Amino acid sequence: MTDTAITQVPAEAAPQAVTMPGLTVVDHAFEVPLDHADPAGRAITVFAREIRDPARKAEDLPWMLFLQGGPGGKSPRLTGPAHWAHVLKTHRVLLLDQRGTGRSTPVTAQTAEGSDAELAAYLRHFRADSIVRDCEVVRRSLGVGQWETWGQSFGGFVTYTYLSLAPEALRACYVTGGTPGLEATADEVYRRTYERVAAKVARYYRRYPADRDKVRRIQEHLAGHEVTLPDGDRLTVERFKSLGLRLGRGDGMESLHWLVEEAWAGGRLTDEFLYTVMAETGFVGSPLYAVLHEAIYAQGGPTAWAAQRTRPAAFDAPDMFTGEMIYPWMFDDIRALRPFKGAAELLAAADDWPPLYDAGRLAANRVPVAAVAYHDDMYVDLGLSLETAERVGGVRMWVTNEFEHDGYRVAPDRVIPRLMRLASEPL
Numbered sequence: 001m002t003d004t005a006i007t008q009v010p011a012e013a014a015p016q017a018v019t020m021p022g023l024t025v026v027d028h029a030f031e032v033p034l035d036h037a038d039p040a041g042r043a044i045t046v047f048a049r050e051i052r053d054p055a056r057k058a059e060d061l062p063w064m065l066f067l068q069g070g071p072g073g074k075s076p077r078l079t080g081p082a083h084w085a086h087v088l089k090t091h092r093v094l095l096l097d098q099r100g101t102g103r104s105t106p107v108t109a110q111t112a113e114g115s116d117a118e119l120a121a122y123l124r125h126f127r128a129d130s131i132v133r134d135c136e137v138v139r140r141s142l143g144v145g146q147w148e149t150w151g152q153s154f155g156g157f158v159t160y161t162y163l164s165l166a167p168e169a170l171r172a173c174y175v176t177g178g179t180p181g182l183e184a185t186a187d188e189v190y191r192r193t194y195e196r197v198a199a200k201v202a203r204y205y206r207r208y209p210a211d212r213d214k215v216r217r218i219q220e221h222l223a224g225h226e227v228t229l230p231d232g233d234r235l236t237v238e239r240f241k242s243l244g245l246r247l248g249r250g251d252g253m254e255s256l257h258w259l260v261e262e263a264w265a266g267g268r269l270t271d272e273f274l275y276t277v278m279a280e281t282g283f284v285g286s287p288l289y290a291v292l293h294e295a296i297y298a299q300g301g302p303t304a305w306a307a308q309r310t311r312p313a314a315f316d317a318p319d320m321f322t323g324e325m326i327y328p329w330m331f332d333d334i335r336a337l338r339p340f341k342g343a344a345e346l347l348a349a350a351d352d353w354p355p356l357y358d359a360g361r362l363a364a365n366r367v368p369v370a371a372v373a374y375h376d377d378m379y380v381d382l383g384l385s386l387e388t389a390e391r392v393g394g395v396r397m398w399v400t401n402e403f404e405h406d407g408y409r410v411a412p413d414r415v416i417p418r419l420m421r422l423a424s425e426p427l
Contacts, residue, residue: 017057022081023088024057026050030141032099034125036133046134047103049075051084052092062171063147064091065135067098067155069178071126071296072288074102083412086420091148098158099134100126100288107288109336116342120350123343126292128154128161128356136166146171150416152408153178153379156371157296157356160392164358167367174419175371176408181384182357182391186297186306190325192381194312197323200247200378205319208257212319215260218269219318227269229278233335237318239281244321246280248378250404256321283336291340291347293326298353305348324379365393370422372415375401396422 017026027049034042052061064087068075075095076082084093100107107126112119139147148171151159156178162170181189205212219237221227227235243259246252263273283290294303307325315322331341369392373385382399389397398418400407408415 019054020079022054022085023051023078024054025078028094028138028142029103030134030138032134032137034122036130044099044105045103046099046105046138047097048138049095049097050092051078051088051095053081053088056088061090061092063094063142063144065094065096065139065147065149067096067131067149067151067158068101069153069155070098070101070286070289071154071292072101072107072286072290073098073154074104074285083409083416085412086417087150094138094142094147096135096138098131101286107291108285109287109339112287112339112343116346119340119343120346123288123291123340123347124295124350126288127295128158129165129354131158132162132165135162136169139169148172148174150174150176151178152176153405154296156180156380159369160362160388161356163365163367163369163392164356164361167361167365170367172368172370172423174416174423175369176415176419177372177374177377177380177405179371179373179380179385179388179395179397180297180357181381182359182362182388183299184297184381184384185301186294186303187310189297189381189384190307190310192383193324193379194310194315196376196378196381197244197247197321198312198314200252200323201244201321204247204253204256204321207253211257211260214263215321216319218260218263221269223318227274229274230271231278231282231335233278233282233333235274235277236329236333238322238327238329239333240277241315241320241322242281242325243277244323247321248323248405250406250410252404281334283330283334287336287340290326290330290334290337291344293324295347295350295353296356298350299355299357300351300353302349302351303347359391362392365395367394368423369395370398370419371395372398372400372407372419374403374405374407375399377405379405394427396425396427398422 030046031043032046033039034044074097097104156175157180159173222237229235246256308327331337331344373382389395
């Protein structure tokens with residue numbers, strides 16, 4: 001592996017504490033090994049932002065580490081306390097830009113360099129096990145004995161890897177929509193995911209039956225005409241179908257409805273429609289989401305483009321949408337992903353992925369874990385989550401159909417407070 005696989009972007013000097021409405025903010029930057037098995041080797045930067053209630057900024061509050069969803073998602077950029085208001089009553093929160101995202105040494109189309117093999121070797125170090133080891137460097141650097149974690153979606157997957165690798169660092173864990181199947185293959189995950197996406201699409205058309213013909217009109221137009229997005233990419237039928245990713249959010253059906261409702265003007269697809277589709281399907285800020293999406297399920301053999309191989313024929317229909325699936329065509333058709341095409345092929349073929357979870361250690365776990373599983377979650381399978389909850393010690397599981405995958409955002413006064421209460425109760 002050479003140093004040409006990714007361009008190192010120098011970290012900015014960490015500023016002093018600053019105050020924004022309702023928050024005191026301190027930025028932190030840490031140097032960590034690219035490969036934690038080779039601590040003397042190449043280093044990368046990991047960035048994290050500490051937030052706290054200004055009224056309690058002088059107090060020595062316990063830490064809560066927030067693990068963002070993804071993979072490849074940077075931590076939230078805040079304008080105020082938002083859904084951290086309850087937690088900030090008792091904790092300081094650390095918002096981690098997981099390696100490769102945000103102000104951590106970024107992985108983007110602009111920074112990707114070197115051969116396909118070099119880039120693939122580099123990206124193998126960006127899964128949950130490396131993120132957990134980064135967290136341990138950060139924890140020790142801050143002088144924290146133990147901390148609590150809050151894992152949203154993929155951040156919940158990282159949480160269970162953390163419990164497998166370093167449970168002694170954890171006082172309690174909260175998981176919102178992110179309890180993984182411990183041994184589920186990518187094939188199994190995607191077979192289940194297709195079933196849930198189909199159910200969401202059917203529900204969407206029950207709510208907005210007139211949209212079926214509108215969606216067909218758009219797909220038939222794209223199949224018969226070359227439509228160019230503002231960045232020069234072609235808008236294909238498959239790229240349009242990927243907007244079904246929206247359907248897993250609380251407002252997803254409405255947002256898709258209004259996009260479809262207002263797609264045309266004067267017999268042409270509107271600029272607003274094209275800009276929206278470009279931004280939402282372009283992976284400009286999160287190529288790791290696409291590059292590593294199947295790899296987050298890999299433990300042992302190759303994933304071999306599981307979403308493509310397990311795709312039911314029903315998803316070829318001209319009124320259908322896909323969801324959280326990554327396909328090989330994306331690395332040809334989407335500008336921000338093209339530099340990763342060869343590396344993505346190598347990662348899909350890799351057959352030596354190390355395990356992400358220690359089933360024996362998880363069975364013996366004594367760290368309190370409070371998790372919510374959303375009954376109708378399009379992204380994370382309820383059945384797999386419940387199986388894992390039965391196998392991991394210390395888990396209190398709350399199952400609800402009140403919310404979609406973004407429940408912690410739409411009901412911040414209900415979701416995280418309940419999980420914190422659950423974690424404090426005796427088993």
